[in-house]
Amino acid sequence: MFQETYMDGERPAPVLARFSARGPSSSYLGIAKPDIMAPGVLILAAFPPNIFSESIQNIKLSSDYELKSGTSMAAPHAAGIAAMLKGAHPEWSPSAIRSAMMTTANHLDSTQKPIREDDNMIATPLDMGAGHVDPNRALDPGLVYEATPQDYINLICSLNFTEEQFKTFARSSANYDNCSNPSADLNYPSFIALYPFSLEGNFTWLEQKFRRTLTNVGKGGATYKVKIETPKNSTVSVSPRTLVFKEKNDKQSYNLTIRYIGDSDQSRNFGSITWIEQNGNHTVRSPIVTSTIIEVWGSED
Ligand SMILES: *[C@@H]1O[C@H](CO)[C@@H](O)[C@H](O)[C@H]1NC(C)=O
Ligand SMILES: *[C@@H]1O[C@H](CO)[C@@H](O)[C@H](O)[C@H]1NC(C)=O
Ligand SMILES: *[C@@H]1O[C@H](CO)[C@@H](O)[C@H](O)[C@H]1NC(C)=O
Ligand SMILES: *[C@@H]1O[C@H](CO)[C@@H](O)[C@H](O)[C@H]1NC(C)=O
Ligand SMILES: *[C@@H]1O[C@H](CO)[C@@H](O)[C@H](O)[C@H]1NC(C)=O
Ligand SMILES: *[C@@H]1O[C@H](CO)[C@@H](O)[C@H](O)[C@H]1NC(C)=O
DSSP states (O other), X not given: OHHHHHOSSXXXXXXXXXXXXOSSOSSOTTSOSOOOBOOOSSEEEEOOTTSOOEEETTXXXXXXXXXXOSHHHHHHHHHHHHHHHHHXXXXXXXXXXXXXXXXXXXXXXXXXXXXXXXXXXXXXXXXXXXXXXXXXXXXXXXXXXXXXXXXXXXXXXXXXXXXHHHHHHHSOSGGGGGOSSOOSOOOOSSEEEEEEOOTTOOOOOEEEEEEEEEEEOSSSOEEEEEEEEOOTTEEEEEESSEEEEOSTTOEEEEEEEEXXXXXXXXXXXXXXXXXXXXXXXXXXXXXXXXXXXXXOOOOOO
């Protein structure tokens, strides 16, 4: 079955596997999930030979290697790429590494069309995140969205937890008294704007504002211009539309406002924002999701 589906050599690649975990996150809707997709079908991997891996007509077989499929096969690819990036850029934080992997991921397949699921539906950012990870491009992302531990504390502060709950996440209560700057607007390489469900199907213009800061990890100064792919039934405005980085490690911020116009189908819609380097090769792409809040439909695999 896998051979027919995946190995005839003519289908576009990659394709999103049916079993791949879908977003949004059931634990927190305010950050779009998943982040990324990585190879997870028929992965050749070392296997404990003391566990029978196959049986043919009651004969149990074992092997040092196995072809395995699953989200648990994609996770080591993502972790390995993160480790490789840390090796190449020891100064990068975990958030910089995540940003590099997300903003350089491919959302198009080998035929330059949107990546599809194995049932032929187009894969959305709530299915595949930013796209299929590209380790070589992630080595040189141009710009990254950094987030410090304090930024995560500020996010947790915005969620009105008790001190007990807060300690579970923050591993310390020290910061609980320092929720002076609560913010749900984490400096994350993707955007999700949620709107209340309207039974009447009528809408006012609802607005959600984001602020993001980019750090230049390119070799020298660079200028980037924005390109916006607007989700259906919304408008997206970005200010400023040009970011000038004078030197390496320079930081520049922008505001992004999503206005929801309304959608009689109350569907989820998708877009993107890409910062494109002028006179250079870097493109820094983030997916945008707009959705009414209906229920948590994601699975956690
Ligand atoms: C947290 O509490 C504040 C004040 O009561 C409220 O305005 C805000 O909506 C709450 N946030 C969440 C995520 O429940
Ligand atoms: C509280 O957090 C701010 C950053 O939001 C930090 O500058 C300050 O040092 C912290 N204060 C304490 C007492 O931890
Ligand atoms: C939406 O419809 C309801 C009921 O028809 C009406 O009361 C309300 O004013 C409408 N809201 C807007 C923003 O048009
Ligand atoms: C971005 O928004 C902030 C308020 O959130 C505002 O003070 C600032 O002027 C805005 N910057 C731009 C370039 O629009
Ligand atoms: C939402 O988008 C669809 C398709 O673009 C359009 O037909 C419809 O009028 C839009 N709805 C609103 C309220 O603008
Ligand atoms: C863009 O990429 C090409 C091929 O990788 C390289 O030869 C060229 O120098 C790059 N240009 C810039 C401005 O970095």
